[in-house]
Amino acid sequence: MNKTKLRMYNKIAPKLGTNVYVDESSILVGDITLGNDVSIWPLVAARGDVNTITIGDRTNIQDGSVLHVTRKSQSNPEGNPLTIGADVTVGHKCMLHGCTLGNRILVGMGAIIMDGAIVEDDVFIGAGALVPPYKTLVSGYLYVGNPVKQVRLLKESEQDFLSKSAINYVDLKNDYLTQL
Ligand SMILES: CC(C)(COP(=O)(O)OP(=O)(O)OC[C@H]1O[C@@H](n2cnc3c(N)ncnc32)[C@H](O)[C@@H]1OP(=O)(O)O)[C@@H](O)C(=O)NCCC(=O)NCCS
Secondary structure: OOOOOEEOEOOEOOEEOOOOEEOOOOEEEEEEEEOOOOEEOOOOEEEEEEEEEEEOOOOEEOOOOEEEOEOOOOOOOOOEOEEEOOOOEEOOOOEEEOOEEOOOEEEOOOOEEOOOOEEOOOEEEOOOOEEOOOOEEOOOEEEEOOOOEEEEEOOHHHHHHHHHHHHHHHHHHHHHHHOO
């Protein structure tokens, strides 16, 4: 039995870039690829068993978030892999399932993003939002609500915050890495 936080499934183990931090209480299973400087905070569950999970450089996945995918089938030949770009902040207790996220995105605490949804670059998603299947969130906007609605263009300060948040988390995980 394999009890480590990085677990093989069908002989495929998660692949990690350089200077990655994965908290001891998190579990990553199967076909998962993490870029450089990614951080995975306590109690994250990511299951790349029936499709792939890819996470880009400097992205942080915060506490209690759940990441999963949908298998390939006759009606859905590619299934729904989960792809997250670079410099993305995924807040506490989010659910990301079989969706595609670009770069410099903030996913607010408790948000749910469903299969086939696409979030373009530079998007701010409010806490508690629900992004329905196959919906596209357009670059440069704030979205909130259940189901999510476009609210307004991002302010300059919010746009700047998207990259800043990612860098803050890179700094924080570097500090954690020195304390292992
Ligand atoms: C949406 C958000 C960006 C605030 O945007 P804002 O334009 O400054 O909004 P305001 O605080 O001025 O509130 C405007 C309205 O939106 C509502 N609102 C605020 N946040 C909301 C949310 N997440 N979902 C739904 N409505 C929200 C407010 O209640 C207010 O409603 P009202 O006009 O009826 O009173 C912020 O509340 C948020 O959700 N940030 C995410 C933070 C987070 O989760 N970070 C990750 C953890 S590190």
